[in-house]
Amino acid sequence: MMAFNDLHIVAVKKKIDEVKHFLSISLSISNAHTVDFYTRGVWSTFISVSPEDVLCAISSTQDSTGALEEKENTTFGFCNASKKLLDISALLRAAKAHCLPGLGVCMQLEELMHNLRLMCGDTAAGQSSNKVLAPDEFMNWKKAHEVQSMSEVVASLAKCCRVKQVIDVGSGKGYLCSYLSMRYNLQVFGIDSSTTNTHGAQERNRKLKKFSKAYQQHRFIENNCVQSNDESREHYNESDGSKNCITKQGVEAQTESSALSQQVTRDLLASNNAAECPLDPSDSDSGSSFLSLLALDVIEDVSLRVHPSKLSAEERERRKRENLERKAREGKRKDSNSSLFSPLTSYVTAETELKTLITELENAVLVGLHTCGDLASSSLRMFRAKQELRAVCSVGCCYHLLSEEFDQDRPGCTSDGVCGFPMSQYLKDQACFCGRNARMSACLALERVSAGGGLPMESLFYRAVLHVILQDHYDCFKSEKRVGNVYSKATSFADYVRRALRKLDLDESKLSDGDIQSYHDRYTPRMNEMVAFNMLKVTLAPCIEGLILLDRLCYLKEQENVSHAALVQLFDPLQSPRCYAVVGIKKSTD
Template identity: 50%
Template sequence: VIDIGSGKGYLSSFLSMQYNLKVYGIDSSNTNTDGAHERNRKLKKHWRAYQSRGRANLKSQRLEKANDRPVESEIKCKAINEKPLNNGSGLQSRDQVTIQDSVPASGFTEMATSETSKHTEVDLVAQTQSHESKLSEEVLNILNVLPADAVEAFSSSQCNCGELCEEEKAQRKMASLKAKASKSSESNLYFPLTSCITAETELSDIITDLEDCMMVGLHTCGDLAANTLRIFTAKPEIKAVCSVGCCYHLLSEQFENQEDCPEEAWGFPMCQYLKDKGWCCGRNARMSACLALERVAVGQMLPTESLFYRAVLQVIIEEIYGVTKSDRHVGKTFSKSSSFIDYVRKSLKKLELDDSKLPDSCIMDYYEKYKHRMNELEAFNMLKVVLAPCIEVLILLDRLCYLKEQDNIAWSGLVKLFDPVKSPRCYAVIALKKQPC
């Protein structure tokens, strides 16, 4: 596995230790790479303790869920338990009902058994004792979500993935479990590396023993998400990709300020359709795409006061200093300021502007002048929040369409991986390469 934009290795080290995978984590910052080495060293010392604690917590959560089951499920369980279980077919029938009743509504959720509390407890204890087996089953569950022809249609085997016999499924499952159990000398390895990844990057120059692999990127920033997909399509040894992008405001756009950026590998648009249309979002729209509608919907409102401070500061900078464009950033000055005057002075110093020419009374005059328009600003920002998913999905569909345009892609799609309240950038672009016959 190649983790692009790996940062301090949170994803890389987890994939390596939890699933015994060989993982290369590539980040452009030496500081992050050094931090990843140190974090991984400490994590290895305590990993088994974390696993034991996780299994205990998992068992406790499942028992709680089983005790809180709806009345309807309890009635269904009672009906199942009252059936005679004298033969193997009866047991098989009961298992089938259990699986059908446990199909999740969305995502890959935990399966609950259709048993009474007594049977449930026995089953859960058995499940937690075979944690490694469960991990392999989860991998198979993920594969089952993909279309039947996503992998098999272009492989040497003519068997349809959706029509595998039970015996063959069992054989594949057993092979996966044996592979996990073997834990070869090369398993559980994580290699943090430092390199700046662009669309022209040759991975073989960074990873000397590069072999068949997949690329992942968790919250890859700006153009890095687009370049990850370009590298995936161009390199035959990369068989799959799972990319979750973020920081849309840092994307480069082909039809925005073309004279400033002569580069060819733009972050947006990627697909030929939008290129032909000359589509341009602009920075303001891309900034809006970063907002989190789901968080606002559950009551995590926008920071109206800090946004108001920033808006009035913009007016001051333009009218007093004549500055309309700057590459410098104010950052998180609001949280470190005791008042609006303090905020303005700290911000001006960050922007390297002389604040001595601006008396406190002048600063407060600006504040009083625009204070009554704070409601307008709040309404405007709420409109941006409502439109945010439209802009984000445009960017994501552009990436998906780019993959659809490639001849070497067997299957590609957008998959919602996370709870958007916890992680607003929750959609992954996933693709699989065609396999040679």
């Protein structure tokens, strides 16, 4: 293979050091609890300027550019003595310099595709001469954008590594699997831990097969219309004087295929109402309420997939038996009704024996499109450990679900001590950790907020003031965990508080509506503090994400059997906030 212009591991470690140093100063803001904003005096604890100054600086594009100049006795805008933020402009410039674009560590998608074409000696690598279908014809615009961009990279990786199989971990509804199979003629195995997702993928697979047949038939008629002396007729287009050759059979088939494709498209879009990883409205404890209250258009999706620790041994065995039985049936069938791809239900780790799960497995490319939490880390470990996996393209999400090895407040590693962060030996040796609140902040979408998406501040404000009420009137306020999404049902602040108290099984008769409203009136003038503070969290989000992704890149570069590794921006961040892919290629075994 020719040289791949990816970043050297020494340069990666240097960038990691830069981000880590910046976050060692600024991470306290991201780790602050929004729920505790008023009960713990968060603003006065961390900030020494007014909320108006913060919002003004953030709204000014001029203040976020220029050299990193520090005022005396400050670091990145924070006072060296008090650790409070003094210089907003300095912080904004530093945040911009320490996110992935500012660090200059990402390979451009065009450069990646060019390198892959050179490596496989084909300038057309990753391109399909006969387009089967456009993805936006059977999925929403966001998913279509993601699937089309990622599938081109995956197809190029498969061609370079001379493989015809793809394994999609956390395959969900199977959109990427189906598209890779239909457009690029790859054999795809989709693995998901959710039985619901697997069954849904099988049904969608059936509908997509109808769509594909109709679409190909329609294109065949368009591209192969020829005149025949006894079966054709000339059709004259009066509007432009052009002539089109259409056979009688062709007209009937075209009408039939068009109607079928339209019906299948309607069925597919109707089944696409739910998000791939919908937000869990019940997940609103003191550590996650900030995320659970945010609007879906300014955060990434949150997985509802069942964690393996919650599966009984009987359930795991049942899923394994179900997969083997299904594979046996498919092996006997081998007819025209076989699936476009093979969906499997299983929870996978680096120790999973893929050849037991997939009996016909050969060399393959491993992919993951928005793999949640530790699954992204597990897939990279699997890529390193399994010789049959020749390349990987992984886009992670749901950073708040990552387990951290060195977070003493929230130990969450698996029984064998394998954690989602850090992965690289370089950061392990430094005992690096972020903290759950910071990882939740990393889920925020800076580009969307900057483009006017905004934050649902009233719901966050209600939740923080509720916490003041719980502190003042209920002894058990520290142990309360789940308030849930009561805001969407509430008609007023008083109604919100009463719904929350009932949800927490607390006596609401202690407070009158006037008592409750008095808290709202008291803290309303301070709502701008919360707005400004959360905007600072949004500003720091890309830097936390950058550290997590640089750790994964460094991990791949530490492996002796990996020849190339790079970070690539695959998607438009306005359409898909989790837009970065970790791409890796194994050393050749020839």
